[in-house]
Structures are given as structure tokens and as C-alpha cells.
Amino acid sequence: MRLNPSLLKLYRTPLFIILASVLFYISFGYDLVRTDYFKLITLYTALFYLFYKLVTLLKTHYQLLIWVAFIFRAVFILAIPNLSQDFYRFIWDGRMILEGFNPYLFTVESFINSGEFPVAQTQELYAGMGALNGSHFTNYPPINQLCFTIAALFASKSILGSVVVMRMIIIAADFGILYFGKKLLERLNIPVHNIFWFILNPFIIIELTGNLHFEGVMIFFLVWSFYLLHRGKWQWAAVVLTLSISVKLIPLIFLPLFFQWFTKQNGIATKTKPSAKKDGLALSLTPRHDLMHRIAKLVGFYIIVGLTTIFLFAPFYSSAFINNYTETVGLWFTNFEFNASLYYVAREIGYLFRGYNEIAIIGEIMSLLAVIFILTLSFFRKNTTLKALISGMLLVLTFYYFTATTVHPWYIATLLILSVFTRYKFPLVWSFVIILSYLTYSNTDNSENLYIILIEYVIVYGVFFWEIFFKNKGDLFCKDKKLK
Structure with a gap:
């Protein structure tokens, strides 16, 4: 039986790209220091080029790209972050909570200067995060602190163990983004493969999975909130948006933008009057909502965000x-x-x-x-x-x-x-x-x-x-x- 040359070419090239990417990610995760700028730039450029080719070639092969996204992330599972030191502070905060301390009330440096060691591997964690980080109070919101605490719960005496647990949380969040992102793209009539410009992007894989930045968890809640909002479930959207804010504060700046969403006609999740005929075309008429009712929904949205935020921060108040x-x-x-x-x-x-x-x-x-x-x-x-x-x-x-x-x-x-x-x-x-x-x-x-x-x-x-x-x-x- 003679193989179709076009089919052979179609699968041979993506397989080569996937294999090469895996090897480059292994080198990036386990054999790179951030001071080696030539290797850093070379590896990253190669990975970005391969990523672009992969999405372009396989954008209609949704299931295959999901497996590839998982494989690329799995490469980093045992790697210690090499481009950022922040994870040491994450581990510190989680272990402080597990020991009964409020992490917002103490700097790491205050314990070091007094010769106290409130958590396991205190000296290693302080040396890893650096004096600048250790001299300031933590600024990570409560849901982020929950992630740190989960890592401490499962690995209270191992830095690598804590890294693995946090990495698994971030990977899970990435696939949550993939799930709700796909659904939202379908509802907005946008090509579904767009989500892979995020999920397979080496920047995302390296910075989030590799270097343990929790923007991915924040983004998961943000995309989920968008999905709920588009379905008309604005109350739950407000709650989930607050969870996003409680991972990283940055979504706070989006709150004013909801003004016109609620006070002007948005045309979704509303009942429509029976279709009317004009020039042979069916016209769907959206009813006019009372302005005060819309403002009440806007205020309700902000109240839910405010009360949920207070509830989440309350244990640390x-x-x-x-x-x-x-x-x-x-x-x-x-x-x-x-x-x-x-x-x-x-x-x-x-x-x-x-x-x-x-x-x-x-x-x-x-x-x-x-x-x-x-x-x-x-x-x-x-x-x-x-x-x-x-x-x-x-x-x-x-x-x-x-x-x-x-x-x-x-x-x-x-x-x-x-x-x-x-x-x-x-x-x-x-x-x-x-x-x-x-x-x-x-x-x-x-x-x-x-x-x-x-x-x-x-x-x-x-x-x-x-x-x-x-x-x-x-x-x-x-x-x-x-x-x-």
C-alpha cells in the first residue's frame, strides 16, 4: 500500500516541531541560568518560531493541540524556576499560614534579624527570595495565599515538593482557561484555535508553568467570569471576577468599564418580542429596559464584588x-x-x-x-x-x-x-x-x-x-x- 505523500508531510513536520520543542523546553527548564542571555534568547526565539508553525499547521486538530499543551507543561514538572525568585516568597507565605501566622503582618527579614525560624527551611527561603523581597510585607491577595497554603500543606519541608504542587495548580488553571476560553470563543463566533495563541505560547508556558507566576490562576477566573457574563449570569460573574481580583489585583482596573455594559443595551440573555417583517427580513426586537433597573444591576454587581472581597480578606483583617x-x-x-x-x-x-x-x-x-x-x-x-x-x-x-x-x-x-x-x-x-x-x-x-x-x-x-x-x-x- 502506497502512503499518500501529502499526508506523510502533514504529520511528519508537526511531529518534528513537537519533538524539537520538547528538547528545547528541557534545556530551558533544567540547563539554563538567566545570566546566560545568548542561550536564553536563542532558545526562546526557536521555541516561539516552532510555536507559530505548530498552531498554523494544526489549528484544526483541537484534541492533538491539547495533548501537546499538556506535554510541554509536563516537561517542567520537576524544574526549579530559573528566571524568577518570587516562588521562594510564595512558599514562605504558605508555610507561615500553616504555622498560624498572618503573613501580612511580618516581613521575612524581621524573623531573620531576631534569629527566629518560624517555618522549615527559613534560611534557604530567605536566601532564595533575596533581601529586597524579604524586607517588604507580602502583597499577594487571599486566593493567591490559598494556593501557597495548599503547597505548604502537601510539602511543608521540601522546596521542590512545594514547587511541584504550585505548578500543578497553575497547569490546572491553564486547562480551565482552555475550557472556558473555547466555550466563549464559540459563543462569540471567533475561531476556536485562537485560544492556542495563549495556551501553546512559550511565553505562557515558561512564565506561568515554568516560573510559577499565578497570573494563570487569575486569568482562569477572569475568563470564567466573561463566560458567565455572556450567559446573563451577572451575579455569579461578579463573584468569580472577585476571585480573579483576589489572586492578582490587576482586574480592579476593569471595574469602571462595566458601566455601559449594564446601563446600555447589550442585547444578550434578554427575551425578545416576536419577529417583525420588513422587506422580507425577520427583525428581532429587543425590549427597552428601564434605566433605573439597569443601574440597579450595575450597583448590585459592584456590591457583590465589594462584599465578596471583604469576605475573602476578612480572615487576615x-x-x-x-x-x-x-x-x-x-x-x-x-x-x-x-x-x-x-x-x-x-x-x-x-x-x-x-x-x-x-x-x-x-x-x-x-x-x-x-x-x-x-x-x-x-x-x-x-x-x-x-x-x-x-x-x-x-x-x-x-x-x-x-x-x-x-x-x-x-x-x-x-x-x-x-x-x-x-x-x-x-x-x-x-x-x-x-x-x-x-x-x-x-x-x-x-x-x-x-x-x-x-x-x-x-x-x-x-x-x-x-x-x-x-x-x-x-x-x-x-x-x-x-x-x-
């Missing part, structure tokens, strides 16, 4: 907790800086006029600009369909990151998942060039090369502005009918 938590979160706006764009431009201007870093003032100004932009899109953009709402969230979060003082690579994960439900591709491009930010660690003093940062943002801004003003012209204020 104290006056010291509020002070420590707000102070620590505030540091991200006025003290820390990494991989920024517009902020670095403003910082250089400040150096010219003042002679020193004005991060405290510039950080506040940038935050104010972000708030103005969010409110503008909330009240003047027609976020009345889920497509429009999600694209609005993408634009809001993008502007926030463009003005932020700190943009760690894993932050881009949220932009990437939002882009799956839109026509924007710049987050996909950013997920590739973001690896340049890791070149900072090739220097002994971890100083940033601003020329490298410039290259990253020239590419990102170039694609962004092309999509905004040319490819998707009219989308900024939702004037494009494709978003209806």
Missing part, C-alpha cells in the same frame, strides 16, 4: 494589615522601576531639569493619566457587547502598562488572553520581544540597558499604533460595527 498592604502595593507606583516605557522618558526629562530621579512624583502623574484614560473609555466608549468590553479592557490595561513604572514579563499574560477575543495581535508580538527585558540580569549589577528596552518598545508601539489607527481604525471608541 487588622489595622496593621491595612497599613502594611497599602504601603506595599504603593511601592509599585513610587519606588520600583523595571522595563518601563513612557515613565523612562519622563524620568530622563526629570533628570535634565531636577538632576535626580523623580519617581515618586512621576509615578503619581502616570497613575493619574491611567485613571483618566480608564474613565474616558468607561463613559465614552460603547462597551455594550462582550467583544467591545474585552477590547476595551485590552486598551485600558495596555495604556496602564505603557505608563507604569514596572512591567515584569509575566504581566503581559493578561494582555495576551484578552487579545484572543479581539482582533489585536500586538500582545502576541509583545509576548515575544518581552524576553529582551531579561537581558538586565546579564549584568552583574542588574542594571537595565535602555537601548535594549528601546528596541522592545519601538516594536510594540509600532504594531500597536498600526493596529489602532490603520488595521482596526474606529475601534478606540467602538465605532467599528464588527464589535457590535
Whole structure:
């Protein structure tokens, strides 16, 4: 029997891509240090190219791509994260809770300085997370802390054991994203294979599964909330959205965007009047809802989010907790800086006029600009369909990151998942060039090369502005009918 050459070629190439990717992921997870920038960039570029080819070739083979997504993640199961030290703090917080301590009330450094060892492997964990992390109070919300505690429950004396447990939670969240993401794409009449631009992206596999960042868990709840919202179950959507906020605070900035979703006609999950005939076409008439009723739903949505947030934070409540938590979160706006764009431009201007870093003032100004932009899109953009709402969230979060003082690579994960439900591709491009930010660690003093940062943002801004003003012209204020 003669084999069909086209079929042989179809399966031979994807198999080669999968095998090569597995080998590259093994090298990435078990034989790489972040200071080896040449190997880091080479491996990542190869993986990204193979990922693009794989999704392009097999986008109609849904089940096969699911297995591939699992295999790629399974490669990292016993790997210690090599691009981030944050996981040591995750382990510390979980073990503190298991020992009966409130992690929001103590810094790691306070125990080290007093010679106390409240959890197993205290010294190893402190050395791993570093003095900067150990000198600050934790800023991880309660659902995130729950994940840390689960790891401590199953592996209270093993760093690798804790890593494995947390990794399994993150992998489970990824497949939850796949499940609800597929359902939502089908409901929005968007190609289902779009979800694999997220699930199979080496950026996601390396940063979430590999380096144990819990953006994946936050995104799982966020996508689930979108799905519930589209089905008209807005009360449950509010609860699940709060779970997302309680993993990472970033979804808080999306809350104003729900204003028009509730107060304007969105056309979903509503009863329709009998069809009317006009020019031989059936027209489905959506009833007008009373404005006060819509506002009541909006207020109800916010109340549910507020009460659920209070409920989740309640076990940790104290006056010291509020002070420590707000102070620590505030540091991200006025003290820390990494991989920024517009902020670095403003910082250089400040150096010219003042002679020193004005991060405290510039950080506040940038935050104010972000708030103005969010409110503008909330009240003047027609976020009345889920497509429009999600694209609005993408634009809001993008502007926030463009003005932020700190943009760690894993932050881009949220932009990437939002882009799956839109026509924007710049987050996909950013997920590739973001690896340049890791070149900072090739220097002994971890100083940033601003020329490298410039290259990253020239590419990102170039694609962004092309999509905004040319490819998707009219989308900024939702004037494009494709978003209806």
C-alpha cells in the first residue's frame, strides 16, 4: 500500500516541531541560568518560531493541540524556576499560614534579624527570595495565599515538593482557561484555535508553568467570569471576577468599564418580542429596559464584588494589615522601576531639569493619566457587547502598562488572553520581544540597558499604533460595527 505523500508531510513536520520543542523546553527548564542571555534568547526565539508553525499547521486538530499543551507543561514538572525568585516568597507565605501566622503582618527579614525560624527551611527561603523581597510585607491577595497554603500543606519541608504542587495548580488553571476560553470563543463566533495563541505560547508556558507566576490562576477566573457574563449570569460573574481580583489585583482596573455594559443595551440573555417583517427580513426586537433597573444591576454587581472581597480578606483583617498592604502595593507606583516605557522618558526629562530621579512624583502623574484614560473609555466608549468590553479592557490595561513604572514579563499574560477575543495581535508580538527585558540580569549589577528596552518598545508601539489607527481604525471608541 502506497502512503499518500501529502499526508506523510502533514504529520511528519508537526511531529518534528513537537519533538524539537520538547528538547528545547528541557534545556530551558533544567540547563539554563538567566545570566546566560545568548542561550536564553536563542532558545526562546526557536521555541516561539516552532510555536507559530505548530498552531498554523494544526489549528484544526483541537484534541492533538491539547495533548501537546499538556506535554510541554509536563516537561517542567520537576524544574526549579530559573528566571524568577518570587516562588521562594510564595512558599514562605504558605508555610507561615500553616504555622498560624498572618503573613501580612511580618516581613521575612524581621524573623531573620531576631534569629527566629518560624517555618522549615527559613534560611534557604530567605536566601532564595533575596533581601529586597524579604524586607517588604507580602502583597499577594487571599486566593493567591490559598494556593501557597495548599503547597505548604502537601510539602511543608521540601522546596521542590512545594514547587511541584504550585505548578500543578497553575497547569490546572491553564486547562480551565482552555475550557472556558473555547466555550466563549464559540459563543462569540471567533475561531476556536485562537485560544492556542495563549495556551501553546512559550511565553505562557515558561512564565506561568515554568516560573510559577499565578497570573494563570487569575486569568482562569477572569475568563470564567466573561463566560458567565455572556450567559446573563451577572451575579455569579461578579463573584468569580472577585476571585480573579483576589489572586492578582490587576482586574480592579476593569471595574469602571462595566458601566455601559449594564446601563446600555447589550442585547444578550434578554427575551425578545416576536419577529417583525420588513422587506422580507425577520427583525428581532429587543425590549427597552428601564434605566433605573439597569443601574440597579450595575450597583448590585459592584456590591457583590465589594462584599465578596471583604469576605475573602476578612480572615487576615487588622489595622496593621491595612497599613502594611497599602504601603506595599504603593511601592509599585513610587519606588520600583523595571522595563518601563513612557515613565523612562519622563524620568530622563526629570533628570535634565531636577538632576535626580523623580519617581515618586512621576509615578503619581502616570497613575493619574491611567485613571483618566480608564474613565474616558468607561463613559465614552460603547462597551455594550462582550467583544467591545474585552477590547476595551485590552486598551485600558495596555495604556496602564505603557505608563507604569514596572512591567515584569509575566504581566503581559493578561494582555495576551484578552487579545484572543479581539482582533489585536500586538500582545502576541509583545509576548515575544518581552524576553529582551531579561537581558538586565546579564549584568552583574542588574542594571537595565535602555537601548535594549528601546528596541522592545519601538516594536510594540509600532504594531500597536498600526493596529489602532490603520488595521482596526474606529475601534478606540467602538465605532467599528464588527464589535457590535
